[in-house]
Amino acid sequence: MKNKFYDYCDVMPMENLKEMIEKKAALMPQMTAFVYPCETGEMKKTYLDLKEDVDAFGAWMYSKKIKDKHVAIVGENSYEWLIVYLATVNGGNAAVAIDKGLPEEEIASLAKMGDVDVAFISGTYYEKNKKVAKKCYNLKDFDDFLSEGRKLLKDGAEEFLNYEIDNEKTATILFTSGTSGVSKGVELTNHNIAYEIVHTSMLFEPKGGVLAVLPFHHAFGLVVGILMVINYGQPIYINKSLKYVKKNMEEFGPQTMFLVPLFVEFFHKQIWSEIGKRGATKAFKGLMKSTDIMLKAGIDVRKKTYGTIQKVFGGNLEYIICGGAALDPMYVKEFRSWGIEILNGYGATECSPCTAVNRPYFRKDGSVGHLVPGIEVKTTEDGEIAFKGELVMKGYYKNPEATADALIDGWYHTGDLGYVDEDNFIYLTGRKKNLIILSNGENISPEELEQDIARDSAVKEVLVYDEAGKIVAEVFPEEDHLGNTAYFEKLKNKVNKGRPLYKQITRIKLRDEEFIKNATMKIVRYKNIPK
Template identity: 30%
Template sequence: MDPEAIADRTTLGVFFRQAAKYGDRALIHYRDGDAWQVESWDAMRGHVLAVASALIEGGVKSGDSVILLSENRLEWLYCDLGIQAAGAITVPIYPNTPPEVANTIAADSRAVMAIASNASMAAKLTVAGPLRAVAVMDREVPGWIVKGPTQHAELTSRLSRLRPDDLCTIVYTAGTTGVPKGVELAHRNLVDVSRAAVKVHPITDEDRSLSWLPYAHVYGRINEIFVGLVYGGQTWISRGADHLAEELQEVKPTIMCSVPRVYEKMYAAVMARVQEAGAARRAIFDWAVRIGTRFSRTASPGPILSAQRRLADRLVLASLRNRLTGGRLRFFVSGGAGLAREIEEFFWAIGIPILNGWGLTETSSGVCSNTLYEHRFLTVGKPFPGVELKIADDGEILVKGPGNMRGYHNKPEATAEVMKDGWFYTGDIGAIDGDGFLKITDRKKSLFKTAGGKYIAPQQLEHALLSDPLVQRSVIVGEGRPYVTALVVPDWDAARKQGMDEAAVKARIQQTVDRVNERLGQWETIKYFTLLPHDFSEADGELSLKQDVKRKVVAEHFQDQIEAMYTGKSKPS
């Protein structure tokens, strides 16, 4: 098969060209028992073709939809590319998706086949209507791999007919509304966005990344996996968030994508250790971080500050970087949610840049990002090459770029609401500064007015509260109310380890609220807060599949606690 016969702006055109270039070089590292195993470019190429052959033999035609329902694993990756190599459309579904939602997605996409991780995942799908069969990665797929590629002529024909504008994947996103919408992304969307990212970030085929974000979401699938295919690096598939600390030491990645919650936990762990240290060690740590902060904010550090930074590195910062990331990490990329100011500044101070970026499923993830060369705190950076931004009269951010979706599957009215004259109406509120850096304020739907008619951007306040490592989650309340309040979920486990009872936790959170309030206008200050005994849960409908808070559900479930903050039954903050 000649890779040059496949259109360059398709996912398969990229993959097969890179596979021909790198051959037996390592591509993916995955855990099998206690040891890391390696999948080379050549092996991945063979597995992709074997899966595509099996799908063709199973009756899958070009343009058909095929569901992929699995946790992150090696098979996910070559099944995804195998579906596309057969000319079909990948429809990824989160492994924690309830059966009724999974079947709604199957029906809407008119999927003819599904590939599930195991029997319990397969049981979520009902074989009916267009859906003819569900294959299992632990059962049928190994047989496909042993059999190998068989449909050479048909595969060559289908791949040669593939075009950049052809539909590559339908990614269903429910957000916090619970109603799934299928985002249609063409091959060129994934390719163009990934190439734009490689242009602005200094990444090469010598880089290595640790991948843990769910592949059912565009953030992990594009930024961790497909961008890696574009630059030719090596990727280690993590066993999940609970194993990241151990795997960072083992893998020693040079780059890594993640979400703010991971950075918040890393920061909290460091602060907890510092609190346990003696007064002298705490003083040295605080001095080193202060020097690191000054150094990271100075464009051209002088000889004295540079010398102080080298000393801080020897005494504290170098060993801290090794302990947190393995010592080789050049930068983190953060996305998926807002990043608290204290967290971003701390990591830059210790010599681990976090490059905050922003994108949506409807824009193929990437819209803009800070880079090592162009960075501004509290922003999500400048647009990627080829991306235009515009701020509407009401503050909504509009995007026109290579990642913009074709539309919502089977929902022309919903598409027309957000796609106008080539601009995607993101639903996010923000501002562009004089140098072109974008700052996100909040989701348009999250903004609310108090009884006094003042607009409140709750996410800004929630992110500010997260600067305290003891705050696990918070929800700002106050729509139509006389003042703003907060529901706060403390990290009770961390508090117990520090010997703190409920009164001590409340006092600590009070200090955080006071610190946050100092930076706010009087109308947006948090007047009361209530501590909750446990975090919100997906099972109770309080979190979306992406773990975003469903504000209306939370307000209903905690109505009594909220009312108490407006009827004088809570003490003021």
Template identity: 25%
Template sequence: MREFAQPAVYTVPDGANLTDPVWSAADEAPSQVTFRRPLDGWTDVTALQFRDEVVGVAKGLIATGVKPGERVGLMARTRYEWTLIDYAIWTAGGVTVPIYETSSAEQVQWILGDSGAVTVVVETSAHQSMVEAVRGELPDLGRVWQIDASAVSLLVEAGSSVPDDEVAARRAALGPDDVATIIYTSGTTGRPKGCVLTHRNLLFEVGNALPVLPSMFNAGASTLLFLPLAHAFARLIQLGAVQSRATLGHAPDVKNLMDDLQTFRPTFVLAVPRVFEKVYNGAKQKAHSEGKGAIFDRADRVAVAYSSSDSPGLLLRVQHALFDRLVYSKLRAALGGACTHAISGGAPLGVRLAHFFRGIGLWVSEGYGLTETSPATAANVDDAVKLGTVGRPLPGMTVRIADDGEVLIAGEHVFREYWHNPAATAEALKDGFFHTGDLGSLDDEGFLTITGRKKELIVTAGGKNVAPAVLEDRIRAHPLVSQAMVVGDAKPFIGAVVTIDPDAFGPWRDAHNKASDATVGDLVNDSDLRAEIQNAVDDANKAVSHAEAVKVFRILPRDFTEETGELTPSMKLKRSVVEKEYADEIAAIYS
């Protein structure tokens, strides 16, 4: 058993709640630009304006019957109104229940019903129709508000007669141990569980994370959120931006993301590793298709070498300066030109890719956590970085590695309970620690490395334990690969099923003189395509022993998506769904 802890640098005051930073910013820096909204260009929202809008919406919620402690559903894309309504719910004393805007009717029914939501704010008419279709199963649900049908202005109008004193009283009564939000986990198996986070959990998280990340969270910083705010990871950035008085923008449509980045010009961004992989692979493919592949590949090697060196020599510095003008500056320009930092989580980024981005001038901080830990527990921070790890525990947080390798976590950021699920709560919270289900290790300096999921361990027929994450992450790093799933439980050897990235497939097909109308399904047995994926598998196998190596793989005819059910909204693989849907392909590996 190993353990590492850091002392807290912030203690949650008595009587504090998550709305306090909104009020203090309005009082102390009323003209500070807190948000920028995409309204015919980016329109500034000051701290005072935001506070007043929060009050207006909170009054509407109060007027329409939302009582302290009652749950309010919120189902929308990442947009300004999401953040506004979130803070308004808290100001009214309510509890926000986020719902992914891509959720099915069954998921919406479960989350609203299990949480006992008394009202819900949705974004579109399609969302409203979905809720209305299951209303018969939701006896607690009252009014449905639609953002696209003027929900904000209608709420403000409804609350126009509510006195300011009522809002002040609701806010004053809200303390750190009151429930702030119930976030339903993605549910890779079974029904999603409602993770109960208090104001204390989230205040402790933000108060201890921000002081060790001053390069990102400061009054002159800005970030453009495009990950779903229904996910705890994006929600933390929202809270951190408001707390640090950084400027926050929202990008609701990822199809417009590159244009939004150009005009918003954030100083830091938040993304999952797949985004960074696609940025790198896209730039590489574009360079090769334009006949500049040799230059990009050389620039790639120089960036990695520069980042990897503690004291780069004169030749390396000269080469780096040259490629900064030719290549790196163009990559930074794609993020708006002002971005110097990024936060990555949800899956391992990979050491080489981390070195590449740091080498081009974008410092990517990898971190680790779960919804149950508010969510961040460890991170590579400004003065403590070790690429290939997810960093040290943040101040006030303890990480312990159990004898079986499971990562255990303690601290005031750990959730209170699973809503209406005492059995799951008792299983997860034992002996003062949250049992994550993740496997990991701590080095002598306290840096944490995640090696896989306890429940995902594969045990071959020969008795070899294999953690699939190591192999899958390495295979997925190949430009042509979108997803990979390692199989082999109770089988004689390890295999894998692989999907092809639709964005990368077209250029590859054309460059290799395949039929212009050929689909991935047409080419699953093509020797050239299989050779590419074999290269990815060979690279992944370098990270494991011979007994753990992938011996046989199958290319699947289409990619995994959330819509087709193989991925959760946070892009995690639903292994049981893939195993069932592609049972014949998996069986063929062992035939």
């Protein structure tokens, strides 16, 4: 199929998550919704199971007077986490999702910021966080809560079942990652989330199972990686820990994965490292050129030629939807050569989160995707990308000043610099707040330099910033290049070659530990740049 516009995917309409769960249970009751590891091996849950579990947990919550409350969820990715979330939202409460990996005092601070009344905490994190709310429940008792809820329903408790969703009410509070400042609580309504699911799904539809690895407390991991897939009606395998990702891919064989760039970069380096160990780098690059030429001629031999690479991902992987941070187009092209299409996307928590994504047969390398149908995009006079539409947040919780700064006449100002082409594909050039402004008045986007440096196989992580009027690149090298100043001096000269003097890196600093990162593995600039 030619790379051009084609009709949007047919998507099941719905107004809120309660309606979505009810429709799925009615239309495909015995189809698998979730698969996840358990003590006895593997547990499968159908769409009917999902609805019945949500209803039972919701009935139990109502019996405990958890109505019209702010409910925190703290814990690792799990089926239990999702049931608590769906029962909370479908019962008219607001779910406050908090990163379990944060320090205890920060979890407590976010709970206080979100006016949390009740908290559900996984067994692993319960003891450390059992005072974040007036009432805290340990999710190790999940089965008991569910059992009590089922009994309540059997005895005629119908209040939860009969609750009518107010689509304009806050359903979820998600905290921004805070890569350049203090976190804020993003309020998303039932309608925001439903609109996002329906309209973003019009651009892409998986045709098989999905492995969920991104954290559920993050908008991309929850709304796109879970809720959207439920609406598609495809099975989801829940990865409970990143150390099991490789094992889960081999066992489940996903057709689609939703990832952030760090995963893509890691897999890419691992693949080339294995090829390098065999002394086959040059030959393999030649092979890739040959199969690329054949593909352009309509002959696709990628599955047969690169079966060993595809086997790493379970043998069935066709698509990686990548978002959360910028991704070098080089990765897109090389994964395509191996028979795996990376569809780059873009968004923000404040937009529920997805606003653009490349499509399987309508894509542009270097772009962050085609605009989600039904919303508007523009660039401001100073080149900032802004969005308007029904997926834009209600505001920042109890923070009218920050809300007024971000929402201007209904337009959400992203802080990202870029442009939109004639086909409504969005391109990013940098981050407004990250711009390095030199004394000669020149503006430099550090992301441009970081991308060029990160392409080198010896670089694991890099951060570019201004230090006393000079451009500095701080690098965390791969293990076999730690402390190798001579190598990185040569790399600096290579990156600087052909650049205007004002865009050249003055110095490369080497570090011996990773940068501080947030939940989606973005480097947190303000915590890493020397004061």
